[in-house]
Amino acid sequence: MATIKDIAKQAGVSVTTVSRALNGYDDVNEDTRKKIKRIAEELSYSPNAVARSLVSKKTRTIGLIISDINRAGAKDAFAYEVLCGINDRAGDLNYDLLLFSTNPSKQMEKSYTALCKERNVEGAILSGLRLNDPYLQEVIDQNSFPCVLIDIPKTGDNVAYITSDSRIGAGMAVRHLLDGGHRQIAMINGHDQAFVSKERLAGFQDALEEAALAPRPDCVYDGSFTEDGGAEAMYQILIRHPEVTAVFCASDLMALGALRTLERMGRKVPEDMSVIGFDDISIAAYCSPKLTTIRQDKYELGYQGAQLLIDMLENRTDNRKIMLNNQLIVRESTRPLAK
Amino acid sequence: MATIKDIAKQAGVSVTTVSRALNGYDDVNEDTRKKIKRIAEELSYSPNAVARSLVSKKTRTIGLIISDINRAGAKDAFAYEVLCGINDRAGDLNYDLLLFSTNPSKQMEKSYTALCKERNVEGAILSGLRLNDPYLQEVIDQNSFPCVLIDIPKTGDNVAYITSDSRIGAGMAVRHLLDGGHRQIAMINGHDQAFVSKERLAGFQDALEEAALAPRPDCVYDGSFTEDGGAEAMYQILIRHPEVTAVFCASDLMALGALRTLERMGRKVPEDMSVIGFDDISIAAYCSPKLTTIRQDKYELGYQGAQLLIDMLENRTDNRKIMLNNQLIVRESTRPLAK
DNA sequence: TCCTATTTCCGAAACGTTTCGGATAAAGTT
DNA sequence: AACTTTATCCGAAACGTTTCGGAAATAGGA
Structure with a gap:
């Protein structure tokens, strides 16, 4: 696993220069940049996101706590569609998703807050939680990282929600x-x-x-x-x-x-x-x-939820609430009462 | 965000001792351990998984490349059920899941290999890929991290697959x-x-x-x-x-x-x-x-796929292939030909 | 020619852990 | 009394990056 140091050695420059070359800073000569890029290629270098996160404090990762991801949910694919929406929007905006293993059977020993803080996710989306979830209140109270709740109407400095009407x-x-x-x-x-x-x-x-x-x-x-x-x-x-x-x-x-x-x-x-x-x-x-x-529109719940979260992360919004419209679909199971 | 250093300072011990106390090593006095734990609690310390990964080289994270997570998949919830299985088993074994934003619309610039290496996932599960996927062959050839393919019969030192017959x-x-x-x-x-x-x-x-x-x-x-x-x-x-x-x-x-x-x-x-x-x-x-x-049994595909991957990660198996059985379910859409 | 800009580079610290190789002091052994 | 154990602790290096604050060399201006 080649590191930035290996490149530096081979190119005869400092790691600083390699870092700056690879990240497109403009205080590096175009020739050296070319050379560095070539060597990086040769060594099939790929940056270590872990190390990067450690210093930058950014992970470009959104935590997902979706308690209703389970076998039973296959019929109404509610959680699934929400997830698709989140996945699509987060993908567009270049965030990865970290799916926490919230094991509902053995009750969890770690709170959602702890999970998110440990893994340094930048924010989280919570779905499928019951109102009396023991860890939910903590998330809201601690207010320690941005999060979006799906179908739970609570807001705060760092917490927003999305639901349909x-x-x-x-x-x-x-x-x-x-x-x-x-x-x-x-x-x-x-x-x-x-x-x-x-x-x-x-x-x-x-x-x-x-x-x-x-x-x-x-x-x-x-x-x-x-x-x-x-x-x-x-x-x-x-x-x-x-x-x-x-x-x-x-x-x-x-x-x-x-x-x-x-x-x-x-x-x-x-x-x-x-x-x-x-x-x-x-x-x-x-x-x-x-x-x-x-x-x-479950997909939209996820899609706009992700958008909302990322907007919060990047300080682009003060909005803390989204309400989607629903729509009547008339099929065959209802009809006017025979007089 | 309290760190191990803060605890060390407050407890009047070295960071080494704090680390060892918190991680249950036995060369630390029980009284100091108690004290350290108490202080950690007070400061609502939570370990920084990023820093930890950097040195330990372990992330306890499995990468997921599931290309058929999309809106259309809501009807046959194939990807969903597989995901549930993975999620359940990975959760039991204490691995988190990293869902890569594989954006199918704009073709991706990074290969699956690159994604996984960058984020230091310990292994990956790939599902929904077409046989002619441009990045698939690379994953198999480079053989650089353990992975399990779903419904793609290729094996290697580091690659296994699971499918149903x-x-x-x-x-x-x-x-x-x-x-x-x-x-x-x-x-x-x-x-x-x-x-x-x-x-x-x-x-x-x-x-x-x-x-x-x-x-x-x-x-x-x-x-x-x-x-x-x-x-x-x-x-x-x-x-x-x-x-x-x-x-x-x-x-x-x-x-x-x-x-x-x-x-x-x-x-x-x-x-x-x-x-x-x-x-x-x-x-x-x-x-x-x-x-x-x-x-x-789509759920089982995910469940056993996750198990297989983790067994590979922890060197517990040489198995590189799992084949599940299917079952005929007779309902109403078939019947014997009238003579 | 001297001074100031500009371009290009680098050393070192920092991020928060883990871990190796000891060090110290008390206790046990002969 | 002179060892050896044992229990408990610590310093420092390492993981792979980014970034701050300059430094050296070259170019430009008067």
């Missing part, structure tokens, strides 16, 4: 059902340690209120963002609220569970029951019936 | 069709810059030969591993080979494309045409009809 999105979903004449609408929500659950619930209630309907907290079930949870919640709804004609699910995955239960129970969708989801995962366009849903 | 898998698929009495079988293959395409084609031919059928190279179409490609290939097959009753697709994504074409053309699956895929992506279990396919 779940409240309005949920409102759109429910209004879509209301527009179809549905009045008895249930909701299957995610677990309550997610900000988006609260927002989607609020959006649900907003829409009911707007339609002068009484809020129905008893018709809101917890599907904990899983397919099985959605299936079970749907089952409870069928049993306890036979009057319900439409259900709003806070995620497509739960909606798939709901569809499963409905099929098992012999209810036709959308004839007997309208179902609307949230996210627009890829399965939504393929399942049967195809799922009406609220599309969330 | 596509040839046998394809054979299983085609045999399934043959067992159902099908005799006119077409194939939609992936692009020819993938090792698995060659293998799946070979498996297809194996099975035909075994059944004493003539090889039908004219019935093999290129769907380039995309949904649209599969749709187009299916269209060609319908036009040119009306006698075909079953089609084997080298990926589920292409099979989805084929299904789309068949639906558009008014052909019923499986009544008029049997379709079998490869991969078992999550959509396969939800689409209509549900796709019969060959399941590939």
Whole structure:
């Protein structure tokens, strides 16, 4: 592994000159620069980023703490799409990504802050964290390095967040059902340690209120963002609220569970029951019936999140908050109530 | 940012002692160790991994070059599942992952070798590369750091690979069709810059030969591993080979494309045409009809790939090759030929 | 010719660790 | 009493860069 010293020796100059030649400073003669470059080439020199970081304090690396990178996430590829967005933008701007091994099974001994500080990442993007995550608060409080939270509305000097407008999105979903004449609408929500659950619930209630309907907290079930949870919640709804004609699910995955239960129970969708989801995962366009849903641009979440972080790193912005719009995608799982 | 020096000063000992105390060497008095640990805690010291790497030459980091991390990959979450497997195993074994920003759009100026050497990763896992990738050969030839290739059968002192047995898998698929009495079988293959395409084609031919059928190279179409490609290939097959009753697709994504074409053309699956895929992506279990396919354990590809790499890093193995088994999953898109 | 700029180079320190080869002092051995 | 052990500590070098503050040599200007 050739170093800058080897080059210096061979070229008969100092390491300073080699460094400056290779880094394009203009106080080095073009002939010596050529020579140095040639020798570097010959020795197949490649700079040692570790040594460089040690002195420059820069790593051009962004830490990623994405707790929902796991097998289960393959169906809704939420984490994946976010990651793609981050990867693309960070790549464009020449940052590498360091994926921390956040091992959820054995609870971690090191906090996110410690991880990031140790590895000298310049900033971090955190996704998939629960609101009650023990290390989350520390990151926000210590405020010690720039970070972007996905779907967690906290800000600070060094912390920003990005999310999509779940409240309005949920409102759109429910209004879509209301527009179809549905009045008895249930909701299957995610677990309550997610900000988006609260927002989607609020959006649900907003829409009911707007339609002068009484809020129905008893018709809101917890599907904990899983397919099985959605299936079970749907089952409870069928049993306890036979009057319900439409259900709003806070995620497509739960909606798939709901569809499963409905099929098992012999209810036709959308004839007997309208179902609307949230996210627009890829399965939504393929399942049967195809799922009406609220599309969330997960890729953009990552893409703009990365952009925001890098802007913060390079002091280009005071913005600490980005809110993306969602979009209603009408497919086959909802339809107006037959009169 | 407190350093080891600050601790040394405050504790009235040398940096050597601090280092040794913190790293659990036994030539330091337990009382001083306690004291040092306490002070480290007070100063919220965290070791600088960059400095440490510089001297130890170890980064405990694995480089990831996964060229198919992109938006399009969200449907078949192949890259994602592989990543999950890598992430889990690497996490268990305490390695972090460095995701290189391989920007496919603007062709890269740095080779994979250069990237890995610069950042001092201890080894790398490469996935999604085409056989004719300009930098791939260099990695293999230079042999300069341990690496594991996914789905590319090349080995060397420092290079190993992992794949699943596509040839046998394809054979299983085609045999399934043959067992159902099908005799006119077409194939939609992936692009020819993938090792698995060659293998799946070979498996297809194996099975035909075994059944004493003539090889039908004219019935093999290129769907380039995309949904649209599969749709187009299916269209060609319908036009040119009306006698075909079953089609084997080298990926589920292409099979989805084929299904789309068949639906558009008014052909019923499986009544008029049997379709079998490869991969078992999550959509396969939800689409209509549900796709019969060959399941590939993508997660395990990553998991065992990571294990293999780390075993190489730590000189625990001479193994340079892992072959995983695939499994036939019969669903709704195939059925015996009506006599 | 003398003075000032300009061009081109370099020595040495610094970044934060680890580790080698001792050094010192106390304890044990004969 | 004169050794040898043992326990505990430390100085200094090393890892491969970058960068600060000059220095030497050459060119330009009067």
